[in-house]
Amino acid sequence: MLTLAGTAAPANATAPGAPTTLGAPGGSGAAAATAAEPPAEFGTDWHDPLTVTPPVARPATRSCQVTLAEAQFRDFTPYRGSYAPPTRCGPADWSTVVLRLDGTVKGRQYDRLGHLSLGGVEILRTSTPQPSPDGITWSVEKDVTRYRDTLARPQPVEMLIGNVVNETYTGVIAVKVTLTFYAAAGRAGAPASPAASEIPDRVLPLTSPSVTTPRNTERIVAEVYATGSGGGCEEYWYMTTPEAAPYSCKAAGGPYREIRVLVDGRLAGIAAPFPTVWTGGWSNPFLWYVTPGPRAFDVQPVRYDLTPWAALLNDGRPHRIEVSVAGVPAGQSGWSTPVNLLLWQDEAREVVTGALTRHEESDPVNSSHWTPGAEHRLDTEGGHRLTVAGHLDTSRGRVTTTVTRAVRNTSAHRWTDGEDRDALTATWTDEETVTRGATATRTARTYTMDGETTLGAGDRLRTVLTLGDRADTVTLRGGRQLSRTRTDDRYTGDATYTANVPRDQRHAVATTSARHRMYGSGTGAGCYDREVTTVQGTVTADRRRC
Numbered sequence: 001m002l003t004l005a006g007t008a009a010p011a012n013a014t015a016p017g018a019p020t021t022l023g024a025p026g027g028s029g030a031a032a033a034t035a036a037e038p039p040a041e042f043g044t045d046w047h048d049p050l051t052v053t054p055p056v057a058r059p060a061t062r063s064c065q066v067t068l069a070e071a072q073f074r075d076f077t078p079y080r081g082s083y084a085p086p087t088r089c090g091p092a093d094w095s096t097v098v099l100r101l102d103g104t105v106k107g108r109q110y111d112r113l114g115h116l117s118l119g120g121v122e123i124l125r126t127s128t129p130q131p132s133p134d135g136i137t138w139s140v141e142k143d144v145t146r147y148r149d150t151l152a153r154p155q156p157v158e159m160l161i162g163n164v165v166n167e168t169y170t171g172v173i174a175v176k177v178t179l180t181f182y183a184a185a186g187r188a189g190a191p192a193s194p195a196a197s198e199i200p201d202r203v204l205p206l207t208s209p210s211v212t213t214p215r216n217t218e219r220i221v222a223e224v225y226a227t228g229s230g231g232g233c234e235e236y237w238y239m240t241t242p243e244a245a246p247y248s249c250k251a252a253g254g255p256y257r258e259i260r261v262l263v264d265g266r267l268a269g270i271a272a273p274f275p276t277v278w279t280g281g282w283s284n285p286f287l288w289y290v291t292p293g294p295r296a297f298d299v300q301p302v303r304y305d306l307t308p309w310a311a312l313l314n315d316g317r318p319h320r321i322e323v324s325v326a327g328v329p330a331g332q333s334g335w336s337t338p339v340n341l342l343l344w345q346d347e348a349r350e351v352v353t354g355a356l357t358r359h360e361e362s363d364p365v366n367s368s369h370w371t372p373g374a375e376h377r378l379d380t381e382g383g384h385r386l387t388v389a390g391h392l393d394t395s396r397g398r399v400t401t402t403v404t405r406a407v408r409n410t411s412a413h414r415w416t417d418g419e420d421r422d423a424l425t426a427t428w429t430d431e432e433t434v435t436r437g438a439t440a441t442r443t444a445r446t447y448t449m450d451g452e453t454t455l456g457a458g459d460r461l462r463t464v465l466t467l468g469d470r471a472d473t474v475t476l477r478g479g480r481q482l483s484r485t486r487t488d489d490r491y492t493g494d495a496t497y498t499a500n501v502p503r504d505q506r507h508a509v510a511t512t513s514a515r516h517r518m519y520g521s522g523t524g525a526g527c528y529d530r531e532v533t534t535v536q537g538t539v540t541a542d543r544r545r546c
Contacts, residue, residue, distance in 0.1 A: 038535035042497075042508040045134035046537025047290045049279075051297060052516040052530040053489070056098045056143045062183040064089045068099070069116065069159045069177040078160040083118060085152055089181040092152035096182040099124060099142045101175055106135025108503070109171025111279040111288075113229050114161035115338070116177060120205035121150045122338045124177075125225040125299035127278050128161060129292060130285045131171050132537075133503075140297045144179070146342065149203045151179070206339035209320045213313045215351045218394050219344035219401075220310050223301035224323055226259050226273055226337045234334025237327070238275050238449065239413055239424055241378050245370045247415060251329050254368030255426075256382030256409055258326040259337070261304050263312070264319055267361055269304035270386050272407040272430040273325070275449055277467060283453055284463035286495040290534045291514040294469040294489040301340070305434045307401040308390030311354035327366070348395035358389035358402070376415050383408040405432045423452035439482075443473045455499065462496040485520035511535050 064086045071079035085092060101116075101124070109131055116124040123144050129136060144151070161173050200221070204211060213220070228234040233249035240251035261269035276295055279288035288296070306313075306321075313319050323337040346352050362385040371377040389402040411426035430445040451465030469489040475482045495510035515531035527546035532539060 036538060036540075038538035038540060040509075040536070042286060042289075042506070042510070042536050044504075045132045046136075047534065047539045048136050049129040049138040049290055049292060049297075050532065050539075051292060052514045052532050053298075054516070054518065054528045054530075056141050057096070058098065058180075059095045059182050059185060061095055061185055062089060064181055066179045066181070067176065068118075068179050069157055069175070071159065071175060073112070073114075073161040073163045073173040073175070074165040076160065076162040078158050081157040083151075083155045083157050085154070086181050090183045092148060093184045094145065094148060094151075094181045095184050096143065097145045097148065097151060098180045098182075099140075099144045099177065100180065101126065101140040101177045102137070103128065103139070103173060103175040104135065104137045105129075105131040105171045105173045107131060107133060107170035107172075109163070109165075109169050109173070111285075112161050112163050112173060113227065113278070114159070114175075115225070116157075116159040117205070117338075118147070118150050118157055119153075119155035120207050121147060121203050121340050122205070122225050123147050123150075125227065125301075125338075126161075127229075127276075127292075127296050127299070128173055129279050129297075130289065132289070138297070142298055146199055147203055148199055149201060151181075200342035201345045202341075202343040204341040204343065206321060206341060209322045210318045211321055211341065212316070212318045213310075213341070213343060214345055215314045215316050216346045216349045217310050217314055217343050218307075218346045218352050218392055218399070220306040220313065221342040222261055222269065222304045222306055222321065223340050223342065224259060224261070224271075224304070224337050225299055225301045225339075226323070226325070226335065227276065227299055228257070228273065228325075228335050229278070232332075232334045234328060234332065235278070236281075237273075237334075238411065238426055239422070241413065242368055242370060245372075245376060245378060246417065247376070247378075248419060251327065251332075253327050253329075253366055254378065254380050255411060255413070256327050256366045256368070256380055258364070258382070258384060258407060259302055260324050260326055261306070262320075262322045262324065263306065263309050266359070267386060268306055268309055268321075268388065269403075270384050270405055270407055271302045271304065272409065272428040272445070272447070273302070274300070274469070275426070275428065275447055275467075277449075277465075282451060282463045282465055283461065284495045284497070286497055286508045286510040287463060287465065287493040287512060289510075289537055290539065291491065291493075291512045291532060293467050293491050305401070305403045307392075307436070308356055308358075308388040308403060310352070310392055311390055312356055314352055314354075326364070346394050352392050352394055354390060354392035354398075356388070356390040357400075358387060360387045361385070374416065375421070376417075378411075378413040380409065380411045380413070399437050400435075402435045403432070405430070407431075420455040421452070422454075425450045439475065439477045441473065441475045443471060446470045459499045459501070460496055461499040462494070464494045465492070467491040483521040485518065488515075488517045490515050509536055 241247040277293040366382040368380040385406040387404045391400040428447040448468035493512040497506040497508035518528040529545035533541040
């Protein structure tokens with residue numbers, strides 16, 4: 001792999017369906033009154049980073065704000081502080097809580113991975129954009145209402161964006177993180193986010209594999225902030241090859257990865273990892289200066305419904321819940337997998353009993369076939385299926401939960417000797433059905449990556465890349481559809497620069513496009529569609545079609 005080069009608030013509102021041409025680079029990111037001509041190549045400044053995901057929905061209720069962290073990161077020293085819940089927004093049954101990170105950095109710096117935890121509960125995992133010499137600002141917003149249990153009490157705060165600052169890498173990363181609390185609605189019909197039934201009663205950080213859950217737990221969801229990162233080959237796990245193949249990043253089993261949750265040593269959940277591309281990814285930072293790849297600024301946790309295991313976990317004894325990443329070479333680091341347990345309790349019962357009634361697992365498939373030649377090729381196919389069921393005798397009667405999940409990955413990796421040409425076409429699918437009583441929720445996730453990097457005459461390095469992040473979720477009760485939401489997040493980019501020269505001699509050009517579409521009941525308004533296009537760091541169009 002070529003390794004030569006090491007969410008934001010919407011900028012500028014526009015009328016629905018109308019294109020807006022933005023020209024101001026860097027700093028303010030303000031909209032130009034008229035269309036701006038992009039420069040012939042990148043200069044020392046460009047538009048501030050922005051993302052096209054929808055803003056967090058906020059209710060029309062009283063709000064108040066708390067500063068959670070304010071720090072400058074120069075090294076690997078974490079920020080530590082304390083948090084106290086607000087007193088001016090009523091009791092801790094807030095309707096919505098929104099986290100916002102505002103950041104600034106200038107000079108020269110790599111992209112850096114960061115996390116923020118409250119009482120040991122990770123509430124944000126993020127990465128940073130690479131700066132312009134003149135400096136950039138960016139922001140990330142996230143709905144953190146599901147951590148209401150943690151937010152209701154004073155907590156220690158820890159945040160880290162590991163960084164290196166020296167004569168070469170001069171960028172100090174300065175951030176401020178706030179929480180805005182929206183009071184519970186005082187009248188019927190006021191919107192809340194998320195639905196009250198999706199807010200757990202308890203949130204437990206898995207600080208060690210051993211955990212004891214409340215004995216009246218009736219639903220359990222584990223969320224894992226899984227990231228392959230750290231600058232080694234697991235940052236590009238999807239391009240690793242078996243030992244026999246002549247490629248710079250090795251893994252004995254090839255590129256197939258699978259995130260697994262185990263309860264007392266038994267497989268309890270499987271998931272496909274999301275192939276996050278950070279803002280220095282694919283050897284070409286010019287792809288990401290303004291439009292980061294999907295999820296790069298707001299890493300979404302992988303969620304596992306562990307409710308079939310609740311009867312076992314409700315016995316009052318400690319149990320082991322562990323996470324592993326299948327496919328990572330033995331002894332190799334590069335993955336981080338912090339876990340939060342979200343618990344819902346039956347208030348009318350001191351103890352909820354039941355049984356694990358079904359556990360069926362297919363044999364995992366992982367096959368990589370290398371074809372040598374002037375252009376080497378590695379074809380990979382992997383997959384796994386798991387079904388787990390159990391029942392609980394709750395105060396509302398017996399409730400049976402069945403979770404079925406199937407993951408699959410296919411990829412074709414092509415490269416030349418010396419890796420002057422390096423290309424990948426890959427698809428991951430993760431299909432899950434959770435049936436609880438008469439209600440079934442089916443989610444089909446598809447992640448795609450199709451790209452090529454070439455190093456040509458005059459050391460001109462070009463990367464052409466398309467990324468896709470799609471999901472289709474439908475909820476049925478008794479076979480009748482209750483709701484359906486479809487999301488489609490797509491990024492395309494084409495960037496070229498001269499490698500192995502000082503920054504001011506790179507003569508870089510890039511065209512990028514990021515589009516996020518969402519349809520159905522999960523959007524509130526029924527439809528959201530925003531697309532941003534950039535040329536040489538200038539936002540040339542910002543279209544909203546809903």
